[in-house]
Amino acid sequence: MIRVIRFLQLGFVMDLLYSAFSFLYQSGDAFAFLVLSACGLAVIFGMMGVINLAHGEFILCGAYVSTSATQMGLPLPLSIAVGAGVAGLIGMPLERLIIRHLYSRPLDTIVATWGISMIVTQGTLIVLGSTMQGSGTPLGSFMVGNYSYSVYRIVLMGTALATLAALWLVFTRTRFGVLARATIQVPHIAQALGVNTGLIYSLTFGLGAALAGLAGGLYAPTMTLVPTMGSAFIVEAFVTVVIGGADIFLGTAPTAAILGVIKAALTSWHGQLAGQIGMLLSVIIVIRILPRGISGWILNERP
Amino acid sequence: MARHLISTLAVLGILLPFSGLATAQDKTPIKLGVLEDQSGDFAVATIGKVHGIQLAAEEINAAGGIDGRPLELVVYDTQSDNTRYQEFMRRVLQRDKVDAVFAGFSSASREAYRPIVNQFDGFAFYNNQYEGGVCDANMVITGAVPEQQFSTLIPYMMEKYGKKVYTIAADYNFGQISAEWVRNIVKENGGEMVGEEFIPLGVSQFSQTIQNIQTAKPDVLVTLLVGTAQASYYEQAGAANLKVPMASSVNVGQGYEHKRFKAPSLANMYATVNYIEEVDTPASKAFIEKWHKKFPSEPYINQEAENSYSAVHLYKQMVERAKSTKREDIRKVIAQGDVCFDAPEGKVCIDPKSQHMSHTIFLAHVKEDHSIDFPKVWQDVKPYWLGDAGCDLTKSDPSAQYTPSNPPVAAE
Numbered sequence: 143m144i145r146v147i148r149f150l151q152l153g154f155v156m157d158l159l160y161s162a163f164s165f166l167y168q169s170g171d172a173f174a175f176l177v178l179s180a181c182g183l184a185v186i187f188g189m190m191g192v193i194n195l196a197h198g199e200f201i202l203c204g205a206y207v208s209t210s211a212t213q214m215g216l217p218l219p220l221s222i223a224v225g226a227g228v229a230g231l232i233g234m235p236l237e238r239l240i241i242r243h244l245y246s247r248p249l250d251t252i253v254a255t256w257g258i259s260m261i262v263t264q265g266t267l268i269v270l271g272s273t274m275q276g277s278g279t280p281l282g283s284f285m286v287g288n289y290s291y292s293v294y295r296i297v298l299m300g301t302a303l304a305t306l307a308a309l310w311l312v313f314t315r316t317r318f319g320v321l322a323r324a325t326i327q328v329p330h331i332a333q334a335l336g337v338n339t340g341l342i343y344s345l346t347f348g349l350g351a352a353l354a355g356l357a358g359g360l361y362a363p364t365m366t367l368v369p370t371m372g373s374a375f376i377v378e379a380f381v382t383v384v385i386g387g388a389d390i391f392l393g394t395a396p397t398a399a400i401l402g403v404i405k406a407a408l409t410s411w412h413g414q415l416a417g418q419i420g421m422l423l424s425v426i427i428v429i430r431i432l433p434r435g436i437s438g439w440i441l442n443e444r445p
Numbered sequence: 446m447a448r449h450l451i452s453t454l455a456v457l458g459i460l461l462p463f464s465g466l467a468t469a470q471d472k473t474p475i476k477l478g479v480l481e482d483q484s485g486d487f488a489v490a491t492i493g494k495v496h497g498i499q500l501a502a503e504e505i506n507a508a509g510g511i512d513g514r515p516l517e518l519v520v521y522d523t524q525s526d527n528t529r530y531q532e533f534m535r536r537v538l539q540r541d542k543v544d545a546v547f548a549g550f551s552s553a554s555r556e557a558y559r560p561i562v563n564q565f566d567g568f569a570f571y572n573n574q575y576e577g578g579v580c581d582a583n584m585v586i587t588g589a590v591p592e593q594q595f596s597t598l599i600p601y602m603m604e605k606y607g608k609k610v611y612t613i614a615a616d617y618n619f620g621q622i623s624a625e626w627v628r629n630i631v632k633e634n635g636g637e638m639v640g641e642e643f644i645p646l647g648v649s650q651f652s653q654t655i656q657n658i659q660t661a662k663p664d665v666l667v668t669l670l671v672g673t674a675q676a677s678y679y680e681q682a683g684a685a686n687l688k689v690p691m692a693s694s695v696n697v698g699q700g701y702e703h704k705r706f707k708a709p710s711l712a713n714m715y716a717t718v719n720y721i722e723e724v725d726t727p728a729s730k731a732f733i734e735k736w737h738k739k740f741p742s743e744p745y746i747n748q749e750a751e752n753s754y755s756a757v758h759l760y761k762q763m764v765e766r767a768k769s770t771k772r773e774d775i776r777k778v779i780a781q782g783d784v785c786f787d788a789p790e791g792k793v794c795i796d797p798k799s800q801h802m803s804h805t806i807f808l809a810h811v812k813e814d815h816s817i818d819f820p821k822v823w824q825d826v827k828p829y830w831l832g833d834a835g836c837d838l839t840k841s842d843p844s845a846q847y848t849p850s851n852p853p854v855a856a857e
Contacts, residue, residue, distance in 0.1 A: 368486075371673070
């Protein structure tokens with residue numbers, strides 16, 4: 143009898159652990175998607191103040207380039223890096239040719255980047271056709287309790303955390319990071335001190351574009367590859383950056399964590415629609431209470 | 446007298462060219478408006494529809510046109526955007542003054558343009574499978590409907606795999622009404638719905654949905670996913686090793702997901718289609734050969750492409766038998782009940798009561814390597830539901846859409 147009760151208790155504890163794991167996995171999955179889609183935008187929009195509606199097209203670029211590289215025989219991690227690199231290399235001249243002239247006119251960047259976005263989407267459709275065959279999700283699946291999970295999604299979570307860590311190192315521990323922050327905060331002083339601000343702007347924009355390309359490369363094996371695929375990321379990216387405010391580490395990361403938990407909980411409770419509604423509702427509430435986003439609030443609260 | 450003769454001749458001389466013009470007027474082109482999504486979220490499934498119409502028009506024109514008049518296409522790209530449909534529908538009806546319009550992929554777009562077709566008393570063909578129920582004399586619908594796709598598919602799946610069914614569907618009129626059909630058919634066959642989830646268009650991440658399905662442990666999963674973002678579901682479910690047998694009325698037959706995703710993410714999917722390029726009949730093979738001669742790089746010929754192709758040939762027959770392009774004259778021909786065409790799928794006929802089309806329904810089964818076999822074929826499945834429920838366009842035109850829970854009010 144006691145043994146049966148012990149057994150039941152054990153079963154109960156195991157069930158609890160399984161549920162906890164599944165909730166953690168789902169929240170982590172939503173977190174990874176939000177962080178990776180938002181990182182590039184956090185640099186370009188959050189830091190530089192360019193409302194970049196072509197963010198989705200950098201993601202598209204990363205996805206298409208990395209998938210083509212995989213199909214040509216490159217191993218997946220390398221082809222994702224190639225995708226991110228190409229997106230970054232395209233971002234830099236784009237900043238020089240178009241975005242640079244609009245830094246003092248932030249609203250005009252909306253029109254310019256929206257135009258770029260339409261040209262890229264339609265151009266991809268005309269040149270490469272309506273769809274591209276995916277490379278398939280690698281690494282298989284594993285079981286916990288009654289549920290089976292994709293291993294690759296764990297890789298995505300790990301990459302999201304690693305990306306945040308790498309960005310933190312770049313912006314706080316490298317010369318480029320310090321120069322970039324100085325250039326964006328007070329450009330004329332930085333220039334007076336001999337910083338090549340033009341180059342720094344290009345590099346920072348390129349970094350943002352490369353991060354978008356990284357998101358595209360990472361998610362390409364799990365998604366439909368079509369010219370409009372960037373639009374699947376852009377709402378989540380903007381939501382995260384707007385709530386997060388200007389700082390990637392104090393803004394984007396905690397926002398993605400909070401929204402990830404809300405989204406996972408509501409989706410498991412009442413489906414995708416509830417998840418979407420919950421996420422957008424929390425956005426409305428947060429920007430109503432904290433107009434400068436979570437990072438603005440944290441920085442203000444600090445003595 | 447002689448002067449009289451001369452002036453008569455002169456008058457004749459003036460008139461003669463006019464009589465020549467009168468016969469030339471009979472050679473004026475018949476204009477066909479084509480509004481399909483050639484870009485945007487739905488383009489994958491719909492570019493082929495435009496090609497089907499172009500192929501049929503070329504064949505008809507090469508064979509002397511419709512009643513000697515050439516067929517001219519007026520094509521606009523509706524960009525997967527409902528407001529574009531409204532804009533272009535007004536344009537083809539008012540400015541281009543087309544004789545008929547072939548329009549629409551998503552049910553949202555059809556319901557967006559249908560009031561405009563009614564307002565200007567136009568004549569539109571919707572060449573797409575859908576959730577059924579449109580009883581409108583201004584519309585001819587050549588796509589398959591639930592009584593053709595679900596009444597065949599769902600009982601087959603329940604008998605083969607079990608009675609617990611879970612539906613994931615796109616969250617708009619198509620998905621909601623189709624899910625209602627599935628629910629009703631599952632109930633009629635003594636089954637149980639263990640879950641239903643409606644997914645907003647554009648959602649591309651499905652981890653939690655996959656887990657919700659695992660929790661409910663269905664025997665059969667009905668997937669009614671629409672658009673390229675939602676198609677990502679298959680890749681993600683495959684990666685999470687979710688192996689529930691799937692059934693669909695839209696996937697495979699429209700978006701050829703089995704060609705776009707790596708095997709085996711679509712394995713064990715069953716879809717009822719009225720045509721796909723894997724159909725292995727002489728008529729189908731000849732059709733594919735013709736198609737690839739004109740469009741060598743076509744990625745896939747789906748059922749809506751075939752519907753669009755057949756619809757042009759049906760329209761030719763209607764106009765030639767009516768000897769007119771006027772809608773009311775054409776509808777008198779449809780009312781005779783024998784407007785039929787030997788389509789690549791087999792013989793199809795227009796039902797006078799609902800102006801929908803009968804179909805050969807193929808049960809397409811996606812195998813482990815994503816090749817397709819057809820475990821079952823239903824010949825000549827009629828679009829009976831609207832007629833049985835009380836829609837009769839030969840008597841009255843309600844211009845409404847009905848559903849199982851909102852059927853036509855019985856005629857007094």
